[in-house]
Structure formats: C-alpha cells, structure tokens
Amino acid sequence: MDYISNTPGDIEEMLKVIGVKSIDDLFADIPASVGLNKKTALPAPLTEIEAGDLLTEIAGRNCVLKSFIGAGVYSHYIPAVVDHLASRSEFYTAYTPYQPEVSQGTLTAIFEFQTLICRLTGMDITNASMYDGATSLAEAVFMAVRSGNRNAVIVSDTVHPHYRQVLDTYSRAGGIEVRTLKSKNGAVTAGDIDMLMDDAVSAVVVQNPNFFGCCEDLVEIADAAHSGKAYLITVVTEPMSLGILKSPGEQGADIVCGEGQSFGNPAGFGGPLLGILAAKDSFLRKMPGRLVGKTTDADGTEAYVLTLQTREQHIRRDRATSNICTNQGLCALRSVIYMTLLGNTLRELADLNHRLASYLKRRLVEMGFTPVFERPFFNEFVLSFDDVERVRSALRNDCYQFGVPLGRYYPEHENSLLLCATEMNSPADIDRLVSVIEQTL
Amino acid sequence: MPGWDLPDSDPIPAAYCNTGVDLIDVSEVDVVRHYTNLSRTNFGVDSGMYPLGSCTMKYNPKVNEKYATLGGFADLHPLVDVSSCQGALEVLYDLASYLSAITGMKRFSMMPAAGAHGELTSVMIIQKYFQDIKEDRRIILTPDSAHGTNPASVAICGFEVKEVPSTADGDVDIEALRNMVDGNVAAMMLTSPNTLGLFDRNVHLIADILHENGSLFYCDGANLNAVMGKAMVADMGFDVMHINLHKTFSTPHGGGGPGAGPIGVVERLEKFLPVPVVEKRSDGSYYLDSERPDSIGRVHSFYGNFLVCLKAYIYIRMLGAEGIRGASENAVLNANYLLARLKEVYSLPINRLCMHEFVLSDDGVPNGVTTNDIAKRILDYGFHAPTVYFPLLVHGAIMIEPTETESRDTLDRFVEAMKAIRLEAQSDPDMVKRAPHTTAVKRVDAVSAARKPVLKWVP
DSSP states (O other), X not given: OOOOOOOHHHHHHHHHHHTOSSGXXXXXXXXXXXXXXXXXXXXXXXXXXXXXXXXXXXXXXXXXXXXXXXXXXXXXXXXXXXXXXXXOHHHHTOOSOOSGGGBHHHHHHHHHHHHHHHHHHTOSEEOSOBSOHHHHHHHHHHHHHHHHTOOXXXXXXXXXXXXXXXXXXXXHHHTOEEEEEOOBTTBOOHHHHHHHOOTTEEEEEEESSOTTSBOXXXXXXXXXXXXXXXXXXXXXXXXXXXXXXXXXXXXXXXXXXXXXXXXXXXXGGGOSOOEEEEEOGGGGGGOOSOOEEEEEBTTSXXXXXXXXXXXXXXXHGGGSSOSOOOOOHHHHHHXXXXXXXXXXXXXXXXXXXXXXXXXHHHHHHHTTOEESXXXXXXXXXXXXXXXXXXXXXXXXXXXXXXXXXXXXXXGGGTTEEEEEOOTTSOHHHHHHHHHHHHHHO | OOOOXXXXXXXXXXXXXXXXXXXXXXXXXXXXXXXXXXXXXXXXXXXXXXXXXXXXXXXXXXXXXXXXXXXXXXXXXXXXXXXXXHHHHHHHHHHHHHHHHHHOOSEEEOXXXXXXXXXXXXXXXXXXXXXXXXOOXXXXXXXXXXXXXXXXXXXXXXXXXXXXXXXXXXXXXXXXXXXXXXXXXXXXXXXSSOTTSOOOTTHHHHHHHHHHTTOEEEEEETTGGGTTTTOOTGGGTOSEEEEOHHHHTXXXXXXXXXXXXXXXXXXXXXXXXXXXXXXXXXXXXXXXXXXXXXXXXXXXXXXXXXXXXXXXXXXXXXXXXXXXXXXXXXXXXXXXXXXXXXXXXXXXXXOSOOSSOEEEBOTTOSTXXXXXXXXXXXHHTTOOOOEESOSTTSTTOEEEOOOTTSOHHHHHHHHHHHHHHHHHHHHOHHHHHTOOOSSSSOSBOHHXXXXXXXXXXXX
C-alpha cells in the first residue's frame, strides 16, 4: 500500500511536460559519489489485513491490566466524546495554524485551553502547550533565568526524578547551575531553602503534590523564594489534584509547569504527553512557544490568531525565547474538550480520586504495609514492605502493575513503593487486589 | 460519578484545599456541537491539497490511526515492568533499525518529541563530543536558507551562530565556507535537500571541508521525503541528523503536534545518545538501557512520542522498500511537474530541476499584489496556502510542496487556480488584496492581536 495515484501513463506524460526522460533524471543533482538507488533493507510490504494481525499480536505482548501506577502518567477515564471529536480529521490532519482564515477551529480551541489552564493554575497567561512536563520544566527554568538575570536554580528532590534528569541535561547544555534541595519526611522545609539561597538564584522549583504524592506547604515555600528575590516555579504532574487543592497561583507561585495528560489523553507508553506552561503577566515577552490571541477580521467579526510571534524562532532565530516550533496541539484539544465536558464536576472526580487512594492506603496498611511519610496526599502515597519484590512479582503474574519501586530513584527507599488509585480502580478492584496479596503472603 | 460507598478519606488540611473550581458547565450535546462546528472552520489534508512547503503535508493513512488506538498501545503505562512492555519496546527498536536502513546512520534514538527537539538534542551531542575530545569550539555554521529552529537550537547550548551565504543558484558558497571554517567551528547544520528544494551538488565537498577541520556535519532531515530509498544521508557525509516522522513518515500534524523528531548518528557519536536506549538481548527480549556514562542524559519525561512512532512504524511496514522509494520518486515528480507548469506564470528565482519542493517569487505580479495576497486568495479556490516568505533569501517567497499523495488531476486544478489568480491580479487586484472571501472569517487582523494581547476569555 503506497497511497500514490500516479499511473505509469501519468508518469510518462508528466516527465514529458518536465522535459526529462526518466524519474532518475530528476535526481541528477545528487552526485555520483553519493550513490543512487542502493538497496534499502526493509521487511516486505504488508496488506492492511496483515498489518492488523501483526499489530494486534504486538499489542498483545504489552500488559495493560489493573494498574496502580501514577508517577507522572495517570490512568483516568476518557469519555467517548473526547475520542469522537478529536478524531475529526479537520483537526488532526491540519498543520500549525499559520493561515488563521482556515484554522479558526484549532485557534479557538487553543484559546479556550489557555483560558481554562489559567483558571486551574491561578496564572495570568498560558501558552499553547509544550512537549511534556519535563521539557516544560526545563523551559520554565530557562524563562526564569532570562527574566531574573541570575544563573542558578534550587530544585527540590521531591520533583519527579525524570523531570530533574531532563532539567540537568538542559542545564548542562545551557550553563545553568542546579542546586538540589533535600527534602525531610517527604516534603520541603522552608528553612532549607534559605540555606541554599543567594543572589545567584533565579527560582525555586517544587512539585505539588510532589513525587511521593505528598502535599507541600506552598505558601511557606513561596515566602522563602520571594524573600530571596527568586521566583517560585511549581510543577504539577497530576492536574486532577487541582480539582480539590488550592491553585499554585493562589499560594504564591510565579510560574506553573507540568503535565496535562490526565485530562483526556491516554498513557500511550509515555507519549505523546501535554506540557503545560503558565505564568504571571510579567513573563509575557519571555514566554516560549505558541500563543493564541483574540482579534477581529476585516468585517469586525471575532477571530483568533497566533500572536506575539516576534518572540519565536522563525522571526528572532538565535535570539528567540526558545527553539520550540510546534506545540502538542491535538493533546491540548483533547484536554480542553475533557475540561469542558467535566466542567465543575472536576471537583467531585478529584474528591473521588482522593477517597479511593485513601481506601487503598487503609486496606494495605491493615495488611502490614507501613506508611513512609505522614503528610496529606492526593491520589498517590508511599508504603514500605519487607519483601516488596516478592509481592510485586506474584502480582505481576496476575497481571497487576503494583506501584513503582522507589529504590530506582531514591536508594534510601529501597523497600518502598509509590502507589496510585484513580477512578479506574473501583473499591471492588481494590478489594480483589488485597485478597490476591493475602494469598501470596 | 459512580455512587461507590467509601469510608471517609484521609483528611487534607483546609489551608491546602480550594472551595471550588472555576470551569464552565456545558451539556454534553453542546460540547459536541461546539467542537463539531469549530472543526468545520478548519482545513486539513483531508479537506484538500495542502502544499505547505517544508511541512510535507502528505495523506495520513487511516490504518495508522486505527491501530494506534489499540488498548495494548494506548493504555500502556510507561513505568510498567519491562516484561510487560515487550511489544512497545520492539516497535521502538525496529523503527530505529528501519530509519537506519533508510538513512544509513548507525543508530537512532526515538526520544525527541519534535523536529526542533531533535535538533536541540543533536546540538547537545555535538557539544558533548567536543567536551569528550577536550576541544573548546564555540561556533556552529548554518546557511542563510536555514529554518529558524537551527540557530535557535544552537543558541540554547551557548554556541554562536554564523551564517554561510548561498550562491545565486542555491548551493552553499564554497569559497565563503572555506573562509569561515577554522579551529573554532564545531559543526555546520544543513538541510538536505535544502530549503530551496535543491540538492546541494557540493555536499561531499562541504563534508570534506568540515571533516578535515575536525568539525561535525549535521543534517536537518525535514526534507527527507525527497530522497528516501534514492540516496542515503550517511553517504552524503553527515554525522548526525533528525527526522520529522510527522512529515516524511505520514503521521498527522494534529494542528501543530504531536510530532516526533528521532535523531540518528554515526558510530563515533553513538555513546552520546540520550537515555534510555532500547536494546535487544540475544534471546530476543528488549530492555531500556540507562547506564550509559557518556550519554548527554535524558531529554523527555519517558520515551518520546511513542504513539506517533507507532504510526510511522505501521507506515514503513505497509510500504516496504519499494513503496518508500516510490513515495520519494513521486514526491519529486509531482513537484517538478508543478514547477514546469507554474514557471510559465510566476517568477522562478533559481531555474533548476527541484527535489520535492520549489520556491517561486511574487516578482512581476502586477498592481502591488503580494505573496500574502496570493496565499489568501488560493484559500478561496479550496487549497491550503503554500509556505510564504520563507526561505528569507528569496524575496516574496512562495514555497510549494505537493507531496506524492496528490493526484495529477489535483495538481492540474492547483495550476489552474494559480493561473487564475495571476490573471485576477491584473484584472481585479483589489479583490485579490481583500481575499479570502469564502472562508469562515475574512482576513484576520494580526497586528491588533499583537498590539493589545488578549490571551484568554474574560467575562
């Protein structure tokens, strides 16, 4: 299957119009030393039926059942409406909306996305989205460094380890100093920020709820950051939490970045995701990425358009605010449809997540698991157990994915698991999990 | 909301909790109607020909969309145990090997989430390479025809950008290049074929000049759709490259993403690739290798845009080697056919056979009708506009890339529309300058939007 409609007759006539004899004549500029038409070693082509069989077989070798894993990607129910609308090919087969007269659908949806993300995060401005949570943190740090003209950032070790690794990669390349803030008992202490603070620090980065699932005391942390004349960057990896928790903006954050996958996007083995970057008004000219603004057309009708493009790479080139070109348009569309569909019932759904996680934690503690941190949590928490690997491998045989072993990232928490419950884990699912564990002990 | 009977939850202090959220309550049917009506104001590849140069807006096969939604792929959590994601790792591993087969590059990483992300990752690799051999080089060269992302990616890593001029017939100016290359030059980035849609006839000479100087040669692979199965990027002398799966390998652009920007490297740069790297054991099982001490580090939350990679994997499996070559041959054929027919009516600054795209100019269009006016007017004829005012070195550039999936009939209709606009510029220029006339909104005022930014809805 090659999706080409030129027939041999067409090709012959077209070559005649061009004035060459063969297709290879069109490639005459490629020097002989490069070599033309070498064999490409690829598997034989498949029909659609064969491809379907192959992919069904490959997909069958992935295990997707009964997950109690969060850690940056969350399993939430995706209403049928989201898939249905996002499958409209007027949306998904379009490019970046460079011609606003034929892109009002994409532009309006992004404008709505910007509006709703501002409301949930308590920020003034939001861009049209970034690649994922980790790169949006890196961009947030670069934005803070550019705005503050100071070259260091303080980053809590309770920020998602992968996000910190990506930030390290970007910071090494861009010459930014990262100072790691050690947490105590699963959360940041304002006094420890003061110890690392000096006039080289442009921002303090914390995550809420943090990687351990714990709620941080953002108000205290914001005070510590601001008294050092640094910005507070708050990372949010589980936006569902904003249904019941105070927004970062309300608690003093200057920049909010993180992951929007929870809203209407599948886990997809970790991609595509939806990077969120929102900030206070003062960052407007420093903001990376696309921004959609409201305007009018020649008749005075309301219309939307990409705006403030003089910040961007295609105009400013090496002096741009970022090299980012695209956003994650379709993921942002899915999230705005999701947020519109849920409306204010987001609060009830968030509360349900919290209650299910509380129930899961209680049942496991009753069986002998030990809570590692005594902090308020949203839908994730950390438990330890003497023989965690034995339980996990027994559960794996029953096709359970039982938490993320924390020892991978924090050697001092070798026997601990980061566990998560969402509305996809019903009380009956949790009871079944508990009885399977009981049988293995 | 399910009516589950649950005990009280662990309390969260009131100081941490909100008293409500401020979203908008709309009925389901109104949500469906709103976004359905919005979609009708959008133009996609499925709506009509989309000759947006440099963007390769080819048809997005529906079979790819169908199988990317299988639960075994879409619902797979990235942190499951490695035994539970063997299928996904196989897709990433095999796709990397297919891209190696097509380009000749030794090893690919699927981590970068977009072309610009692939460029940035590659520049980090270039930086790491020179740190590794303990040479301090501060300059990266780009031609004056480069995409804006090239200099922007270079600047993030603290390199200085210097522009190499092009000759009148669109190749890199070799004498100017020789004068710029010295011990401070880390690399040169070149789009191949270049952004004028031309294959640089001196590509080997450029590679030799750089390599003799100890510099690396980077290929911006945005235009790979011209040479798949015809010529290998590694054979052109490049050391590192990125590919846009959303251009060359048919994955949809999504209204501006998600794309995917895998990078490929020659053997001596392999150890610097971002972590994790998907590896295969002799027993046929796959694993993620993060223990690579020379790696630049991690560049994505997890493993890149997996579901996008999956669609590209399906595309390559369905086309095979002959289909891949046929795609490039027909892309180049279609472009040259349009070029041959349109150069009778529009100015062609560089009169050469093109590769998969070509650049016209608005020189000679009468009555002050500009490239922008032509782009707006073509919308009234049911086509998307070409890329305009890029590359920067052509005045009033109109960059046209038809792709291989357009039929000859469609190409002929596009030619007739472009000819008609040229006549309208003569007979009714004011009408052309006010275009478009048939779209959901009329010409949009971008200047006011930037002067007084309104970036969210305020009641």
